[in-house]
Amino acid sequence: MSVNVELKNDTSELSIKISGRFDFSVHQELRKATDKINSAVKRVIIDLRSTDYVDSSALGMLLVLRDKIGGDKQKVRIVNANSEVKKILEIASFDKLFTVA
Amino acid sequence: MNQAVKILVADDTRLQRMFLQEMLASEEVEVILACDGVEAVELFMQKKPDLCILDVIMPNLDGIGAAKKMISSLSADEYVPIVFITAQDNEETLERCIEAKADDFIVKPFNPTTLKAKINSLLKFKRLYEGQFQQKQELLAFQQIAEQEHDVAASIHEKIIHARFLETPNVRHFLSPMALFNGDIFLVAKTPGNQLHCLLGDFTGHGLSASIGASPTAEVFYGMVNKGFTGREILLEINKKLHSLLPVHMFLAATLVTLDPDSRFINVMACGLPDHYLLNKNSGKIEKIVSKNVPLGIVEDFDLQEQLFPASADDYLYLFTDGIIEAENKQGEQFDFKGIEDCLNTSEESVFDRMLQGQHQHCSGSEQQDDITLIEIQCDSENVPWRNLGEASQYKEITPLVWKSSMEFDLKTLQYVSPVPVMLNSIMEIQGLLKYSESIFMIISELFNNCVDHGLLGLDSKLKESAEGFGQYYKLREKRLLEREGSVKVIFSHLPVKNGGRLTIRMNDTGDGFDFQKQVSRFSENQDFHGRGIQLVNSLCESLEYSDNGTRVKAIFEWPYEG
Numbered sequence: 177m178s179v180n181v182e183l184k185n186d187t188s189e190l191s192i193k194i195s196g197r198f199d200f201s202v203h204q205e206l207r208k209a210t211d212k213i214n215s216a217v218k219r220v221i222i223d224l225r226s227t228d229y230v231d232s233s234a235l236g237m238l239l240v241l242r243d244k245i246g247g248d249k250q251k252v253r254i255v256n257a258n259s260e261v262k263k264i265l266e267i268a269s270f271d272k273l274f275t276v277a
Numbered sequence: 278m279n280q281a282v283k284i285l286v287a288d289d290t291r292l293q294r295m296f297l298q299e300m301l302a303s304e305e306v307e308v309i310l311a312c313d314g315v316e317a318v319e320l321f322m323q324k325k326p327d328l329c330i331l332d333v334i335m336p337n338l339d340g341i342g343a344a345k346k347m348i349s350s351l352s353a354d355e356y357v358p359i360v361f362i363t364a365q366d367n368e369e370t371l372e373r374c375i376e377a378k379a380d381d382f383i384v385k386p387f388n389p390t391t392l393k394a395k396i397n398s399l400l401k402f403k404r405l406y407e408g409q410f411q412q413k414q415e416l417l418a419f420q421q422i423a424e425q426e427h428d429v430a431a432s433i434h435e436k437i438i439h440a441r442f443l444e445t446p447n448v449r450h451f452l453s454p455m456a457l458f459n460g461d462i463f464l465v466a467k468t469p470g471n472q473l474h475c476l477l478g479d480f481t482g483h484g485l486s487a488s489i490g491a492s493p494t495a496e497v498f499y500g501m502v503n504k505g506f507t508g509r510e511i512l513l514e515i516n517k518k519l520h521s522l523l524p525v526h527m528f529l530a531a532t533l534v535t536l537d538p539d540s541r542f543i544n545v546m547a548c549g550l551p552d553h554y555l556l557n558k559n560s561g562k563i564e565k566i567v568s569k570n571v572p573l574g575i576v577e578d579f580d581l582q583e584q585l586f587p588a589s590a591d592d593y594l595y596l597f598t599d600g601i602i603e604a605e606n607k608q609g610e611q612f613d614f615k616g617i618e619d620c621l622n623t624s625e626e627s628v629f630d631r632m633l634q635g636q637h638q639h640c641s642g643s644e645q646q647d648d649i650t651l652i653e654i655q656c657d658s659e660n661v662p663w664r665n666l667g668e669a670s671q672y673k674e675i676t677p678l679v680w681k682s683s684m685e686f687d688l689k690t691l692q693y694v695s696p697v698p699v700m701l702n703s704i705m706e707i708q709g710l711l712k713y714s715e716s717i718f719m720i721i722s723e724l725f726n727n728c729v730d731h732g733l734l735g736l737d738s739k740l741k742e743s744a745e746g747f748g749q750y751y752k753l754r755e756k757r758l759l760e761r762e763g764s765v766k767v768i769f770s771h772l773p774v775k776n777g778g779r780l781t782i783r784m785n786d787t788g789d790g791f792d793f794q795k796q797v798s799r800f801s802e803n804q805d806f807h808g809r810g811i812q813l814v815n816s817l818c819e820s821l822e823y824s825d826n827g828t829r830v831k832a833i834f835e836w837p838y839e840g
Contacts, residue, residue, distance in 0.1 A: 273571060
């Protein structure tokens, strides 16, 4: 489990990469990442390339991120989710709340 | 300044005692002297020293015997290091010292600095031991508190769920205690019009925080079902309530199922739970129902997608939360949707038992996760097994009074409010006819819906005969509700009559009228489902009359009163 957080494009984009299980165990790190969101940050990219599991507390953390940046669907992109993770996002209709690519 | 450290020194040689006292005594160290083993044990009990230095060979009781007595008198949280002093540097003596649980020994003649170093390190060790012991106790206490809170949460949660729960034979449910604690809820109730509503939900989070959300959910659910609101209205209200209440990261994944005996359809509003299965036991056909909505409490309002299916006694709906799917066996494999589907495909009589058993077998041997919620709803809209269930009302009816009340509803208004529960409640408030609320609900809702659907919106109930037509009917209804204009006026008047009261319900709409003969008066010969409603109304009323080309209707309902 690890969380990699980077500010890109002159700090306007926050990139968060989560490896392994995305569940309550990464909650501290994700909170720190969420705290990095300020008015300069225009977009958040959540890269789930190396994520093999998400649970409901992970969905909750995603909602907190979305809330912090203003609740705008366009501003939070969830990318590279594998098919199992995608299924969980679909069940929760998260494509209606986030841009899932 | 800390309390002085007490060191007990036991030696039968006076010179040795003097020497040790001289060496150890200081502002921080109090030295207690004993001249044999017996005195040493006595002083040990009295003065509670922090450390003992014992000569191995002493009269009356030797050092080893004294040490054994001292150690056996200590409780689990106490630790007093013991250092032996011996002149004999042989293996046998040293072994006896170790056997007596000596922490260290020193051979005469010894170097004072070595002894001081040993004492310091043993005292440090003692403080560490006691500190750790205390922490362990504190942790144990916290754990006990947490367990107590766990029990309280689970019991509150269970009470909330069971308090107004309607037990009906067509709904089977299994919720393990762990699942309850993990925030799973299941609520069942029926409306005055005999629609059965079942809500299965799974809160994010565990324990207390999850059970906090259960209370307002159950409150809204039972309150609104009793008043006859639709599933859609109930679900959106719960969503609104949870949205205002829950922190951002918490939500309720839920599905509301409404079984409607009038239309003989089942309406599934799925918001973020794992796929449901609708099995027809007669044909073996399995329909997978996938969630189409966001879980509740995330957004303030949303476009709720409903899914309608024809419902017969052969149709069984299976709902569950993610616990059963994620249940792992010894190899770490999940039961998964495949485990569920295998159970549906068996020819076993009870799929429900099969699922529970299958899940249990799958997990046997692995650490019990015990987080299972499984629901089976037999969609028996023909026999309506829940029709006569539920508590008899304790409500006392009021002596028949003279009153009149009227309301008018514009088509535009109907997009926002559901007038039938409002009308029913006003009658209950005035006359307290709770005992007859089912009948009155039935009459008002049937007549009002006829006024709106046929009179104002010009819909043909023939459409509702097929499954696709049913959906089409409601689409068309929604569309015309936006396009057309008009209103319905409703007048209730009540009078005392001999042995009871008479409630007269009049409705008239501004529409062009409709062929009420064709739409609603297929009383006896026609058994198809849209005709049944009005047939039932007719049987409940003293009289039922349509006039003015179907734009006016008058129904008279009488009730007995003994005073």
